[in-house]
Amino acid sequence: MTANLSKVHNLAWRKFLTAHTVLIDQIEQDLAAADLPPLGWYDVLFALSQASEHKLRLHELAQAVLLSRSNITRLVDRLESKGLLQREQCSRDRRGAFAVITQAGFAMLERMWTVYESAITRDFACHLNVADVKLFIKILNKITSSSNSEPEN
Amino acid sequence: MTANLSKVHNLAWRKFLTAHTVLIDQIEQDLAAADLPPLGWYDVLFALSQASEHKLRLHELAQAVLLSRSNITRLVDRLESKGLLQREQCSRDRRGAFAVITQAGFAMLERMWTVYESAITRDFACHLNVADVKLFIKILNKITSSSNSEPEN
DNA sequence: CTAAAGTGATTGTAACTGCAACCACTTTAC
DNA sequence: GTAAAGTGGTTGCAGTTACAATCACTTTAG
Numbered sequence: 001m002t003a004n005l006s007k008v009h010n011l012a013w014r015k016f017l018t019a020h021t022v023l024i025d026q027i028e029q030d031l032a033a034a035d036l037p038p039l040g041w042y043d044v045l046f047a048l049s050q051a052s053e054h055k056l057r058l059h060e061l062a063q064a065v066l067l068s069r070s071n072i073t074r075l076v077d078r079l080e081s082k083g084l085l086q087r088e089q090c091s092r093d094r095r096g097a098f099a100v101i102t103q104a105g106f107a108m109l110e111r112m113w114t115v116y117e118s119a120i121t122r123d124f125a126c127h128l129n130v131a132d133v134k135l136f137i138k139i140l141n142k143i144t145s146s147s148n149s150e151p152e153n
Numbered sequence: 154m155t156a157n158l159s160k161v162h163n164l165a166w167r168k169f170l171t172a173h174t175v176l177i178d179q180i181e182q183d184l185a186a187a188d189l190p191p192l193g194w195y196d197v198l199f200a201l202s203q204a205s206e207h208k209l210r211l212h213e214l215a216q217a218v219l220l221s222r223s224n225i226t227r228l229v230d231r232l233e234s235k236g237l238l239q240r241e242q243c244s245r246d247r248r249g250a251f252a253v254i255t256q257a258g259f260a261m262l263e264r265m266w267t268v269y270e271s272a273i274t275r276d277f278a279c280h281l282n283v284a285d286v287k288l289f290i291k292i293l294n295k296i297t298s299s300s301n302s303e304p305e306n
Numbered sequence: 307c308t309a310a311a312g313t314g315a316t317t318g319t320a321a322c323t324g325c326a327a328c329c330a331c332t333t334t335a336c
Numbered sequence: 337g338t339a340a341a342g343t344g345g346t347t348g349c350a351g352t353t354a355c356a357a358t359c360a361c362t363t364t365a366g
Binding site: 307308309310311312313314315316317318319320321322323324325326327328329330331332333334335336 | 337338339340341342343344345346347348349350351352353354355356357358359360361362363364365366
């Protein structure tokens with residue numbers, strides 16, 4: 001396969017990467033400054049809060065936050081040791097475990113969201129009007145949906 | 154400061170994060186499958202290849218690849234130990250060090266680019282026509298330039 | 307029912323990251 | 337010149353990640 005990547009596409013790619021790094025760094029700094037845990041914790045708590053009965057199997061959780069299985073085990077360990085979630089035996093499959101968000105977990109989720117939301121607003125959302133944002137979503141959809149389709153340029 | 158983040162903005166943010174993770178994971182897999190080092194190495198080699206005389210002070214390099222200083226020290230260690238670059242004393246400032254890309258470094262840069270380019274093309278560029286990509290860049294520019302401007306939505 | 311294959315989660319290990327402390331040198335201010 | 341402050345880079349350490357191996361259990365095939 002010959003790649004044939006155009007200048008603009010290349011530029012777009014680099015801007016994409018840079019934007020991501022800069023924004024994430026900023027958010028992590030905001031969280032740290034407020035004595036809050038890193039973004040990964042938020043993702044876990046959020047996924048659990050959205051799940052039915054506020055619990056998920058570990059592998060579902062891993063998929064939800066796009067992390068490897070071994071990784072999720074230890075991330076869950078950390079959150080559990082802080083009381084933000086609990087493990088629960090799965091009765092249908094004795095190998096399996098659920099992670100269930102606790103009250104403290106909900107509270108933490110809320111505190112983190114306060115900081116997270118204002119960071120997103122200030123560094124990202126503020127700069128885009130509704131038309132921009134809809135276009136942005138449309139473009140991102142093109143990129144992520146159907147990982148291998150026809151070229152378009 | 155009240156955040157007031159709209160639904161669409163929030164959705165856009167999440168899609169942005171997901172797209173990034175998915176694409177990067179894919180690229181890293183492609184590189185690993187070709188027995189090539191991770192993306193960070195490419196960034197370093199690329200920055201050096203673009204620099205005048207193909208060398209940069211370590212702190213310039215750190216800035217170019219958006220890494221912390223301590224981090225760059227060790228990343229440079231690794232590349233140096235593989236012969237992809239060399240450290241060089243700075244004569245103007247005896248504290249300072251340059252990183253200079255070697256022939257082997259250029260060769261590696263090229264091998265990595267082969268894989269990297271086709272991954273970007275296949276997973277990213279393919280899905281966007283020129284109009285899309287120009288819009289995408291425009292939007293990313295709005296986000297990254299001038300970290301704190303007026304709201305627009 | 308049993309053997310083989312597959313899946314869910316954990317663990318060991320090695321590599322990588324971030325932070326703070328540090329050493330070496332340079333610049334600034336007196 | 338000298339002291340104080342600042343800058344460039346490295347190092348120690350603790351926390352995090354990735355990969356492969358492992359254990360426990362479930363599913364499939366005969």
